[in-house]
């Protein structure tokens with residue numbers, strides 16, 4: 001790329017890695033599988049020593065991720081959970097975290113069943129209420145981790161209000177931006193310190209890659225988390241770094257289509273007699289709609305809906321033809337899940353019931369197909385029930 005020209009993030013995403021390999025001028029940045037590098041002399045290095053500590057392909061990806069989110073440094077991991085594990089290792093025994101209660105089930109499991117035994121305490125709070133977050137503060141609270149929109153009910157947290165609260169109380173403000181991607185929401189604009197992604201989802205975008213990302217605002221945090229990444233070792237392999245770079249080149253196009261399709265499908269579901277409620281931030285009756293309109297560029301590709309009974313939910317899943325009954329989200333193919341028995345199974349039954357995650361609730365990751373085909377599949381699967 002011409003370095004005089006300051007392109008928009010769309011163009012910068014398309015141009016990831018292009019021309020960076022000066023020796024060959026490669027348009028697609030190469031995969032460097034080498035596990036180790038020859039030193040020019042004693043005490044000298046090319047900048048690369050060992051694959052876990054630094055890899056050229058990973059470096060290009062990590063810089064691109066930092067650039068897209070507007071942070072100072074990006075770090076790529078072998079999964080979203082590996083990124084979160086590395087992040088939680090930043091804390092010490094006796095520390096306390098406040099976390100969204102409407103969150104990814106695996107993050108809940110990691111804190112509740114793994115980090116709790118190292119003395120890291122967590123409170124699960126409705127982060128769409130800033131007052132509830134404030135009420136959960138303890139003297140030993142070190143950080144707030146927010147998912148917005150929440151999972152699976154798509155509740156919206158007020159990033160500006162929470163950013164202020166974190167600044168006033170000296171908390172690290174962490175935002176899991178998996179559902180939004182840098183195309184739709186910029187947590188650093190609201191004072192976030194660290195952004196987390198499961199790149200397995202929209203960033204990868206094709207249901208064929210497992211990856212995680214941390215992006216930090218300050219170089220100091222970048223150094224600290226790089227130290228933890230290198231010390232613990234859950235780095236993203238170079239082949240997968242390349243695949244993720246390739247995916248990022250079409251991120252803007254894909255996200256735009258995901259949002260448009262989700263809006264069309266949400267409107268249709270909202271009018272179906274067997275659907276009691278649709279949870280989509282783009283619908284005017286969603287409790288977070290106004291806030292979402294300010295904070296997000298569009299409303300995303302995820303929605304949940306409640307059908308009239310558990311039997312309707314089960315039959316719907318059995319009768320779908322094109323749409324896959326499968327976990328995960330954010331890929332080209334439309335996927336549907338039953339959160340109570342899949343993604344959120346580790347959340348205790350009482351908490352699930354309180355949150356409204358029961359066996360009538362379905363979550364749809366609206367894909368890139370023709371939206372009329374997605375609707376036609378849902379229509380035939382709901383027909384005759």
Ligand SMILES: *Cc1c(COP(=O)(O)O)cnc(C)c1O
Pocket residue numbers: 079080081082104106107147151176178179197198199200201210211212
């Ligand atoms: C999937 C997901 C994760 C975990 O990421 P993996 O890549 O599956 O390890 C974390 N947060 C959110 C919001 C997710 O959807």
